[in-house]
Amino acid sequence: QSYCHRLQHDMYFLTSNSRLNEQVVDKxxxxxxxxxxxxxxxxxxxxxxxxxxxxxxxxxxxIKHLQKKGDRHCQEFYRALQINAEQLYNDLPSRKILxxxxxxxxxxxxxxxxxxxxxxVFFLACFSVAAGFALFWYCCHSDTKVIGRARRILGFSPIIxxxxxxxxxMLYLEDIPRN
Numbered sequence: 001q002s003y004c005h006r007l008q009h010d011m012y013f014l015t016s017n018s019r020l021n022e023q024v025v026d027k028x029x030x031x032x033x034x035x036x037x038x039x040x041x042x043x044x045x046x047x048x049x050x051x052x053x054x055x056x057x058x059x060x061x062x063i064k065h066l067q068k069k070g071d072r073h074c075q076e077f078y079r080a081l082q083i084n085a086e087q088l089y090n091d092l093p094s095r096k097i098l099x100x101x102x103x104x105x106x107x108x109x110x111x112x113x114x115x116x117x118x119x120x121v122f123f124l125a126c127f128s129v130a131a132g133f134a135l136f137w138y139c140c141h142s143d144t145k146v147i148g149r150a151r152r153i154l155g156f157s158p159i160i161x162x163x164x165x166x167x168x169x170m171l172y173l174e175d176i177p178r179n
Contacts, residue, residue, distance in 0.1 A: 003074035004067050006094040011063050013093050015056050022051075024085050025059055031080040032073075039069070039076045 014020060020028075026049055032038075033045035040048070048062045066073045082089040089095065 001094070003071045003078060007063055007067055007074045007077065009094050010092045011060070014063070014088075015059050018055070019088055020055070020059060020085065022055060025055060025062075027084045028077070028080040029062065031083065032076060035076055035080075039066070039073050 029040065029045050029048050032040045033042065044065070048058050048065075050058065053061075063077075066077050078089070
């Protein structure tokens, strides 16, 4: 959907119920006047900042003027609106339509619920079962194959547990077959 069509769709929302105050409209007009290339010339900016006309009339005329100029000008209006009135920009009807039609956007609240629905107790239970199984397997198979496997694992783990600890464990594993 082009920015001109979006602006036409949002025009009633922006001009109704005094959603934009004088200061915000002036900031938007000044920003459109200062953007390179200028969206509004100096005379156009003065015309839309005229305090003698009502805010509703000035804003309606500004939106119609930007729609006549083209899509780039309407896009810059949205950018100025986002910078100067972000909450209003997020509440625009066209933004709500874009959010609901965008299927690639992930609903973080739903994703958070899906990832955390089991909780820490489930993690601790799974970890305890795995640790218990590993301990049971180690104790039931007390032959020299287990010690050889342990020696291989400890031999490759100086980064994980440190060299000094590894050396002590290796000495202990070497002493076990002698006893």
